[in-house]
Amino acid sequence: AKSGPSAVTNTMGAYACQRKTPLEHHNAVLTDALLLLAENADFCTNEGRSVAFKRAASVLKALPGPVRRMEELQGLPCLGEHCQRVIKEILEHGASSEVEMTRHSEHYQAMKALTGIFGVGVKTAEQWHRAGIRHPADLVSSEHKLNRAQRAGVEYYEHLRVPVTKAEADRIGEIVKRAVDAVLLGAEITLTGGFRRGKQTGHDVDFLITHPDEGREEGLLPKVVSWLEARDLLLYQKTNKNSYLEAKEWPARPPSNMDRFERCFSIFKLQRPWAALEEPPQSGERGAAETPGWKAVRVDLVVTPVSQFAFALLGWTGSQLFERDLRRWAGQKGMSLSSHALYDCEQKRYLRATSEEEIFAHLGLEYIPPGERNA
Numbered sequence: 125a126k127s128g129p130s131a132v133t134n135t136m137g138a139y140a141c142q143r144k145t146p147l148e149h150h151n152a153v154l155t156d157a158l159l160l161l162a163e164n165a166d167f168c169t170n171e172g173r174s175v176a177f178k179r180a181a182s183v184l185k186a187l188p189g190p191v192r193r194m195e196e197l198q199g200l201p202c203l204g205e206h207c208q209r210v211i212k213e214i215l216e217h218g219a220s221s222e223v224e225m226t227r228h229s230e231h232y233q234a235m236k237a238l239t240g241i242f243g244v245g246v247k248t249a250e251q252w253h254r255a256g257i258r259h260p261a262d263l264v265s266s267e268h269k270l271n272r273a274q275r276a277g278v279e280y281y282e283h284l285r286v287p288v289t290k291a292e293a294d295r296i297g298e299i300v301k302r303a304v305d306a307v308l309l310g311a312e313i314t315l316t317g318g319f320r321r322g323k324q325t326g327h328d329v330d331f332l333i334t335h336p337d338e339g340r341e342e343g344l345l346p347k348v349v350s351w352l353e354a355r356d357l358l359l360y361q362k363t364n365k366n367s368y369l370e371a372k373e374w375p376a377r378p379p380s381n382m383d384r385f386e387r388c389f390s391i392f393k394l395q396r397p398w399a400a401l402e403e404p405p406q407s408g409e410r411g412a413a414e415t416p417g418w419k420a421v422r423v424d425l426v427v428t429p430v431s432q433f434a435f436a437l438l439g440w441t442g443s444q445l446f447e448r449d450l451r452r453w454a455g456q457k458g459m460s461l462s463s464h465a466l467y468d469c470e471q472k473r474y475l476r477a478t479s480e481e482e483i484f485a486h487l488g489l490e491y492i493p494p495g496e497r498n499a
């Protein structure tokens with residue numbers, strides 16, 4: 125289509141899975157602002173509002189250059205009135221009063237600190253907030269009951285706040301590989317999540333484990349966990365069994381983002397072989413005793429039968445919004461997508477796939493590589 129030099133031709137799809145979203149983009153000031161409002165909406169258990177802000181931010185991430193004038197947004201999807209007001213204020217004044225007020229609000233800050241504890245969701249954080257808890261430290265002396273995950277979350281809070289680096293993720297990958305090799309010959313591990321999308325840091329490390337012979341992977345995780353525990357490599361773990369039965373899942377059960385794989389949520393104790401290379405402590409500042417030779421790192425291990433591997437890989441690579449829109453897109457096409465399978469509701473049959481490319485093709489979507497799923 126032809127257009128004048130000043131006309132804006134925005135043909136961006138409304139679903140995140142229809143567009144390429146690179147990791148590095150040109151509108152970080154705007155997206156940081158919108159994502160803070162999304163986070164705050166989550167803290168107020170307003171999911172609809174949160175998703176709307178996330179969608180708007182995601183659209184801006186996919187733009188080829190920085191937004192300078194409101195007219196450039198014409199025709200773009202997912203930019204509601206509220207988002208536009210925020211963007212306009214930032215473009216004109218350099219900041220949004222709503223965003224700055226939220227950022228400095230007591231509720232936002234307390235909820236951010238409390239939901240930052242491993243094992244603590246918005247509901248629990250909100251209850252604690254109402255009881256006057258503002259910070260993880262307040263929990264240590266309080267009479268509030270913590271479950272096992274939350275106790276670990278409080279204990280390793282300072283460690284888990286520090287982003288995991290790609291080097292640390294690779295080191296953990298080596299350890300997991302050794303564990304898996306030791307308990308099941310031929311098993312394969314794949315790094316997924318944010319690191320597969322090219323992120324250089326993450327809040328955790330996500331791995332998929334499978335075996336080329338279907339069924340051999342069953343019951344693998346407890347053995348892997350034992351191997352790791354025997355070597356003092358785990359600070360916390362909770363392992364769930366596989367509860368997926370294909371025949372029973374559809375159409376009876378609506379697809380959700382919670383899958384039913386054998387999986388382990390864990391906290392690794394990662395020794396620091398490179399501790400000696402770090403900045404030495406300034407004399408009189410932190411003593412060596414305060415800098416342990418290890419770091420607590422969140423690790424997710426997920427075991428998948430090889431027949432479901434492509435779906436699991438697609439489902440665990442993210443981003444979260446990309447996944448959400450993939451499922452919504454599938455629904456609108458009369459299909460149902462999960463991390464286990466793709467079901468065609470009209471043909472009443474499962475659509476098989478051995479690669480992510482095939483799944484995109486089944487869905488009638490152009491293939492988007494992991495590095496461009498940073499919606």
Ligand code: GTP
Pocket residue numbers: 316317318319323325326327328329330381382383439440441442443444447463
């Ligand atoms: P960081 O860890 O913060 O770097 O980002 P991330 O994108 O890796 O996020 P996270 O580790 O939380 O999740 C990785 C991907 O797995 C995301 O796309 C999530 O939507 C997905 N995911 C997380 N938990 C589950 C789950 O229980 N089931 C399924 N199917 N997917 C999940």
Ligand code: MN
Pocket residue numbers: 317318319326327328329330
């Ligand atoms: Mn992750």
Ligand code: MN
Pocket residue numbers: 317328329330424
């Ligand atoms: Mn994870």
